[in-house]
Amino acid sequence: SYELTQSLSVSVALGQTARMTCGGNNIGSKNVHWYQHKPGQAPVLVIYRDNNRPSGIPDRFSGSHSGNTATLTISRAQAGDEADYYCQVWDSSTAWVFGGGTKLTVL
Amino acid sequence: EVQLVESGGGLVQPGGSLRLSCAASGFTVSSNYMSWVRQAPGKGLECVSVIYSGDSTYYADSVKGRFTISRDNSKNTLFLQMDGLRADDTAVYYCARPEYEYFVHWGQGTLVTVSS
Numbered sequence: 001s002y003e004l005t006q007s008l009s010v011s012v013a014l015g016q017t018a019r020m021t022c023g024g025n026n027i028g029s030k031n032v033h034w035y036q037h038k039p040g041q042a043p044v045l046v047i048y049r050d051n052n053r054p055s056g057i058p059d060r061f062s063g064s065h066s067g068n069t070a071t072l073t074i075s076r077a078q079a080g081d082e083a084d085y086y087c088q089v090w091d092s093s094t095a096w097v098f099g100g101g102t103k104l105t106v107l
Numbered sequence: 108e109v110q111l112v113e114s115g116g117g118l119v120q121p122g123g124s125l126r127l128s129c130a131a132s133g134f135t136v137s138s139n140y141m142s143w144v145r146q147a148p149g150k151g152l153e154c155v156s157v158i159y160s161g162d163s164t165y166y167a168d169s170v171k172g173r174f175t176i177s178r179d180n181s182k183n184t185l186f187l188q189m190d191g192l193r194a195d196d197t198a199v200y201y202c203a204r205p206e207y208e209y210f211v212h213w214g215q216g217t218l219v220t221v222s223s
Contacts, residue, residue, distance in 0.1 A: 031208055031209075033208065033209040033210075035152070035210070037146075037152070041215070042201060042213035042214060042215050042216065043144075043152065043201070043203075043210070043213050044213075045209060045210060045211055048206075048209045048211075049208075049209075054211070086151060086152055088152075088209060088210075089208075090207070090208035090209075095154065095157070095165050095167075096142075096154035096157070096205070096208075096210075097154075098151055098152040098153065098154070099151065100150075100151045101151040101152070
């Protein structure tokens with residue numbers, strides 16, 4: 001089965017750039033999607049198919065991937081960006097797979 | 108506007124059953140993939156079941172043989188019948204509409220607690 005690995009937590013100073021990674025075997029060959037999840041709320045898709053933003057998502061959010069790592073970058077971090085972030089791919093053997101999530105703290 | 112509203116969660120004893128519902132509006136359930144995604148306390152997201160537009164289904168290994176996904180096209184509603192519930196099924200269950208590979212629309216979730 002396919003697995004995605006995310007670091008447990010990332011901290012960023014207000015206004016600075018946050019980067020969080022998602023590791024998976026040859027993830028560079030897959031479409032990677034990212035979700036923002038705040039407590040008590042529904043998850044929100046912030047990046048789909050590697051580096052596409054749904055309408056309403058600010059361009060401070062961007063994605064990239066290569067080799068065995070995908071990265072979500074949040075520029076000019078705001079207090080409202082504090083949340084858990086999940087990467088996700090579709091794999092032919094495991095179907096819809098999520099990473100374990102990264103907790104973003106804005107200091 | 109797409110809306111998904113879950114209901115049916117609650118407290119159930121181990122081995123018991125529960126049926127979750129997801130009322131959809133703004134689109135037609137029968138023409139779309141529909142899914143259930145859960146989050147156990149302190150854990151990440153897990154896709155437990157998907158029903159395709161052609162009525163084929165997918166189940167995660169963790170629920171296969173115990174959960175059944177279905178829909179009522181006349182009511183534009185998605186269901187998840189959960190039997191043989193275990194403590195590790197305790198989670199918030201979200202109804203979500205995938206766009207093939209990823210999940211665009213989500214409901215607010217309904218809490219299922221399995222405990223004696």
